[in-house]
Amino acid sequence: MSNQKGINKDLILRERLAIQRTILANQSTFLAFLRTSMYFLIAGLSLKNVLKIENSIIIEIVLFSVSGIILLIGLVNYFKHKKSILENKKNIGDYQLEYYE
Structure with a gap:
């Protein structure tokens, strides 16, 4: 009987660690979206100073729009x-109840 509780404790620990890894992966993915969005934003801001192109405002608007779209996609993805x-965290397992009794 005590061996059974040891196995259950290990399963609970593994599942909790798996959820923590998944949460961290989700945060890391959001930060990657944010970083990419910032690259496009900075490209749009610095375009006028780096390149002397006529009507660069159109390119800047496109880069700002792409930046906003990427940020929006990242936010939707993160919260989803x-x-x-x-x-899924609620479904760690029925054996969790047995462990805490």
């Missing part, structure tokens, strides 16, 4: 996966 992770 966060919700999914929290829903």
Whole structure:
């Protein structure tokens, strides 16, 4: 009987660590989206100073738009996966109840 509880404790620990890794991966993915969005934003801001192109405002607007779209996609992706992770966190297993009794 005590061996059974040891196995259950290990399973709970593994699942909790797996959820932590998934949360960190989700945050890392969001930061990658944010970084890419910032690259496009900075490219749009510095375009006028670096290159002397006529009508550079059009290119700047395109770069700002792409930056906003990437940021929006990153935010939607982050919150969608966060919700999914929290829903799956509830399903750690029935053996969790046995462990805490």
